[in-house]
Amino acid sequence: MNFRKWVYLFFSTLALGGLSGMITGLVIKGDLNQGIVPLLGLAVWFLGVAIIFSLISQMGFFAYLTIHRFGLGIFKSVKLWNAVQLVLVAFVLFDLVFFRYTAFAKAEETIFSYLVLPFLLLILGLIVAFIKQKQTNKQAFVPALFFMTVVTTLELFPVLRANDSKWVWIMFVPLIVSNIWQMLTLHKLTGTASK
Template identity: 60%
Template structure:
């Protein structure tokens, strides 16, 4: 990949992640920010926007580090297992474990007495559905071998990057971190083959 394409990928990912975080933050606490605007406190509103942009940019950068780490791991995996099918099988197992842990560990760590585990299941289901949709699009634009690696990246790598928020279990922080990570990851995986100039 050319240097200018790497620069393009870096800045577009940064901006996409940052703006998605700003939108998420505004939606999660809109009543407060709308109150500032109605009172004419535009400076406070702009400061909040700037803060959300900065925080979201941090997680966009984490997403980029995770992306290039995964590209390296993917190559190692192909080299170690000497077979795309075998490496894909390993990735499927890891996807299942990651989704199971996302539900089980959060349930055992945060569930109230008599609270159903289903309250913790829907987040994993949402991530899986998004991952399947992105993997399908990637496959359509490249080749069928891209489906499992894309699903692995969207599900497993996003969960790993999301761990700081998952440990805290604060509703606002869960989503304020999740959306910048997810949008950044989706953008990177879907634009990679276009920038690389090949179907891979």
Template identity: 50%
Template sequence: MTSRKWVRLFLTTLLWGGLSGVIVSFFAKSDTYAKALEPFSIFEVLGLMFMFLGLGFIFSVISQMGFFAYLTVHQFGLGMFRRIWPLVQVVLIAFTLFDFVYFRYKEADGEVALWTFFVIPIALLIYGLAVSYVKAKETNQKAFIPALFFMVVITSVEWIPAIRANDPSWMMLMLVPLLVCNTYQLLVLHRITGESQNKTEAADTTNQKKSSGNAKSKKKKKKKKKK
């Protein structure tokens, strides 16, 4: 990937994070907006929107750091575990989902019903499966498990600050931009790298045609000289 494409990916992901942060804030922080509307103050509302836009930018940067860290981890895993790396990723996915339920339930100390702690992990898994299916369909079947690992495990790790706060509104406010940015980066990466590969292949094909054309012209000239 060229530096120009990387900058473009960074800026577009940043934009997606900011926009999703503002949009989800209307639902997750509706009470905060309600206070700004009584009495109505346009400057206070705009101030809140810019604040949540900035938070969306921050969550986007966290997402991008996690994405490039995952690319490094993935290459390291392929080199270390080789053929069993997909199996290792499946085990880590299961371990992450189990911990997501167990530790939050343990922290609640039985005050909340157990089934409520399964809602978010199951929803995250279903969403990850859907994104991974699209990724595998657009690339190859081997990309399914790595994509699912990224959407479940890496998103959960990035989401830890909001989980520790244990505030549903802030958890939702951080989760949505993370999912939007992670999904965008995962699905756009092969398109960006694919474009460069296509250009390289096209250039190679053009060069081959030119070289073959030059070789044919040289042969014709040699035949003429012999005659």
């Protein structure tokens, strides 16, 4: 991948993450009754915050590409490395429900409200992994699923600790949009898409 393609991936991810986060922030926290100028100020603020989330997504993506190469080198087998990744996916999704529920649940809350985010993450991860597999090869499924679930969860960790449901969604949307875009664009830029 040359510098021009990397710049395209960087700025397109930044734009998509920023816009999706700005829209999400305005939908969740915006108030149409406050007037156009305060709403525009809020939009600019959410755009800036979402761009930061998009940058976190990009750092996570390139960190995963490095870790994936290390994993292949350490385990010396794609099948074994994929099995390790699948175990980690299951572990992280379970922890995303269990630890959040035990740490933050109030007496009247059930565990079902804590299942929404991991379930959505798993469904989106499976969809993206299936598309990635179709566009490249069979070996891309597990790494794509791992990235979409485990790495996205790690990127969400600061806001998960705060346990503010509005901010969880304001951060989740630009992260997931950025991660999907990067995952489904990289092979097109590097010329590794299946013919």
